Amino acid sequence: MNSTARSESVSAGSGTKTAIRDAAVKLFDAKGFEQTSLREVADAVGITKASLYYHYPSKLDLLVAIINPIIEHMRAVTEDIKTVPFGPEGVRTILQRYIRGMLRNRDAGALCVRDTVAILNAMADRYPDLFEFGRQLGDWLAGPDPSPEQKLRASAALHVLEVALLSSEVAPEANEALIETTLLDAATCVLTACGTR
Amino acid sequence: MNSTARSESVSAGSGTKTAIRDAAVKLFDAKGFEQTSLREVADAVGITKASLYYHYPSKLDLLVAIINPIIEHMRAVTEDIKTVPFGPEGVRTILQRYIRGMLRNRDAGALCVRDTVAILNAMADRYPDLFEFGRQLGDWLAGPDPSPEQKLRASAALHVLEVALLSSEVAPEANEALIETTLLDAATCVLTACGTR
DNA sequence: GTCTATATACCGATAGAC
DNA sequence: GTCTATCGGTATATAGAC
Numbered sequence: 001m002n003s004t005a006r007s008e009s010v011s012a013g014s015g016t017k018t019a020i021r022d023a024a025v026k027l028f029d030a031k032g033f034e035q036t037s038l039r040e041v042a043d044a045v046g047i048t049k050a051s052l053y054y055h056y057p058s059k060l061d062l063l064v065a066i067i068n069p070i071i072e073h074m075r076a077v078t079e080d081i082k083t084v085p086f087g088p089e090g091v092r093t094i095l096q097r098y099i100r101g102m103l104r105n106r107d108a109g110a111l112c113v114r115d116t117v118a119i120l121n122a123m124a125d126r127y128p129d130l131f132e133f134g135r136q137l138g139d140w141l142a143g144p145d146p147s148p149e150q151k152l153r154a155s156a157a158l159h160v161l162e163v164a165l166l167s168s169e170v171a172p173e174a175n176e177a178l179i180e181t182t183l184l185d186a187a188t189c190v191l192t193a194c195g196t197r
Numbered sequence: 198m199n200s201t202a203r204s205e206s207v208s209a210g211s212g213t214k215t216a217i218r219d220a221a222v223k224l225f226d227a228k229g230f231e232q233t234s235l236r237e238v239a240d241a242v243g244i245t246k247a248s249l250y251y252h253y254p255s256k257l258d259l260l261v262a263i264i265n266p267i268i269e270h271m272r273a274v275t276e277d278i279k280t281v282p283f284g285p286e287g288v289r290t291i292l293q294r295y296i297r298g299m300l301r302n303r304d305a306g307a308l309c310v311r312d313t314v315a316i317l318n319a320m321a322d323r324y325p326d327l328f329e330f331g332r333q334l335g336d337w338l339a340g341p342d343p344s345p346e347q348k349l350r351a352s353a354a355l356h357v358l359e360v361a362l363l364s365s366e367v368a369p370e371a372n373e374a375l376i377e378t379t380l381l382d383a384a385t386c387v388l389t390a391c392g393t394r
Numbered sequence: 395g396t397c398t399a400t401a402t403a404c405c406g407a408t409a410g411a412c
Numbered sequence: 413g414t415c416t417a418t419c420g421g422t423a424t425a426t427a428g429a430c
Contacts, residue, residue, distance in 0.1 A: 034315075053425070116310075117228065
């Protein structure tokens with residue numbers, strides 16, 4: 001346990017730096033981004049606030065380091081919808097890519113959902129098009145020249161997939177395959193108006 | 198326009214007091230509860246911070262005045278599930294009551310969804326059982342002795358209904374009847390696994 | 395790379411005049 | 413009922429020793 005940089009988990013980097021990130025994720029998720037002070041994060045790691053600033057130049061940079069995977073995934077899916085043709089199998093392809101990316105970054109995603117306003121406003125300067133990603137995806141899902149009902153269904157389908165981020169709380173026994181299958185089925189069902197009406 | 202207490206809108210009360218509430222709803226929704234200062238609210242109304250404290254004894258009391266209708270509605274539905282028998286028509290009854298209450302208080306509801314963590318933590322002391330309402334409703338919807346898939350579907354169904362709170366943004370042309378019908382159909386569809394799988 | 399100490403700013407809330 | 417002025421607390425971020 002001596003020498004330099006032994007990896008302690010899957011996503012180890014420089015040691016203290018990833019310890020800061022992990023502690024911040026936990027605290028941001030529990031208390032919210034703005035309501036969590038860097039002193040609390042530093043205390044959880046066992047260092048001081050000044051040392052934290054050595055690894056991350058600002059509180060915003062710490063947040064970006066956490067949710068960057070989510071942003072890049074949203075950007076990638078938003079790019080995909082420009083090439084994938086709209087239709088039943090195209091929709092399923094997009095929805096599958098979307099939910100898999102969220103399952104891959106579950107903790108950071110849960111943070112975004114439960115603290116939407118604060119995070120969106122904090123990132124607005126650095127990522128001005130972040131808000132557009134969700135809207136563009138919704139527009140594509142609603143199809144060409146959509147009715148109000150289709151718009152509602154598209155938005156509802158995306159909200160169904162967001163349950164994946166809360167799945168460890170809702171159904172801890174479910175594995176990723178079951179979550180993906182169930183929510184993907186539910187979302188396509190929402191989109192295609194297959195109800196009992 | 199002289200004398201005392203002329204009602205200016207549907208929910209008029211003492212004049213300044215409701216003006217504060219309305220300004221606060223708008224600002225809390227745009228910036229988040231904790232990130233909005235009482236100085237900003239006071240400025241929007243055209244009074245000072247000290248005058249605001251004459252009408253509301255604390256920032257938390259202002260928040261409670263805004264989202265109290267939502268809380269009471271959640272409490273009422275949570276009471277309903279103890280008497281309504283579980284089954285297809287019972288589920289539809291509960292879901293309908295749930296979505297109608299959210300449509301009735303759309304602005305306050307949107308605030309709760311987009312600023313969940315901050316609001317939940319702020320209200321935790323005064324309303325300790327607030328978090329339980331959503332969980333109990335999810336448990337009832339999942340049915341007796343639910344499988345992981347049923348738990349996921351119940352949670353997803355509730356998330357579908359939450360789209361009602363964002364409907365003025367997603368589909369401004371849709372009236373309340375269309376919103377209710379569409380989302381109610383989508384939610385029951387999510388629950389009953391009627392997909393194309 | 396981690397520390398102590400501090401600069402600067404804003405917050406919620408209160409006191410008291412009018 | 414609205415105001416000015418202020419208290420006490422905490423926040424982000426920085427300076428500089430080690």
